Amino acid sequence: MNEWLRRYARQSRRDDTAATWIIATPEGRIAAFASLSMTGIDRSEAPASLGKGSPNPVPGLLIGRLAVDQDFEGRGVGTALVQHALALAVGLNISAACKAVVVVALNAEAKAWWLRLGFHCFDEEDDDCFDLFLLTAEIEETFGAT
Numbered sequence: 677m678n679e680w681l682r683r684y685a686r687q688s689r690r691d692d693t694a695a696t697w698i699i700a701t702p703e704g705r706i707a708a709f710a711s712l713s714m715t716g717i718d719r720s721e722a723p724a725s726l727g728k729g730s731p732n733p734v735p736g737l738l739i740g741r742l743a744v745d746q747d748f749e750g751r752g753v754g755t756a757l758v759q760h761a762l763a764l765a766v767g768l769n770i771s772a773a774c775k776a777v778v779v780v781a782l783n784a785e786a787k788a789w790w791l792r793l794g795f796h797c798f799d800e801e802d803d804d805c806f807d808l809f810l811l812t813a814e815i816e817e818t819f820g821a822t
């Protein structure tokens with residue numbers, strides 16, 4: 677993850693392929709980062725809630741990378757960054773349509789963390805499924821309720 681930030685964050689911003697958001701301390705130390713890109717979700721792989729009535733590919737926002745510095749883990753920084761990405765998805769949905777936010781969980785532990793935030797598996801029956809999504813409509817409902 678550090679390697680990606682160091683080597684590719686600036687380049688992918690320059691190439692307009694990913695935008696990297698950072699949470700830093702006032703001293704400039706990076707506590708966490710997330711990279712975001714627009715994506716097209718293969719409708720044939722999507723569950724009904726995502727694919728039904730959608731074009732192919734289904735328009736979405738991809739959280740491509742997310743990492744929190746170990747010194748800052750467990751303090752809500754990762755959650756705050758995801759909340760920021762979700763708020764961006766709601767805004768994007770108004771201006772250009774974004775059906776869902778998607779992420780590929782890094783491992784089983786990360787998957788459990790995403791599920792806790794409300795994400796769903798593409799295939800609920802498959803324990804080895806690491807492709808996750810959250811409908812933008814669900815985000816809007818949550819924001820509307822707070």
Ligand SMILES: CC(C)(COP(=O)(O)OP(=O)(O)OC[C@H]1O[C@@H](n2cnc3c(N)ncnc32)[C@H](O)[C@@H]1OP(=O)(O)O)[C@@H](O)C(=O)NCCC(=O)NCCS
Pocket residue numbers: 741742743744745748749750751752753754755756779780781782783784785786788789792
């Ligand atoms: C996963 C990661 C982003 C979490 O970031 P974080 O800032 O530590 O997480 P937060 O502090 O926002 O959330 C912590 C909460 O999640 C809970 N949590 C932690 N790991 C969990 C897990 N595996 N399953 C369920 N809940 C978990 C904690 O108990 C805590 O709950 P609380 O707020 O009720 O006390 C971070 O650990 C990380 O960078 N991991 C390595 C890279 C990675 O896996 N990235 C995800 C890419 S898919």
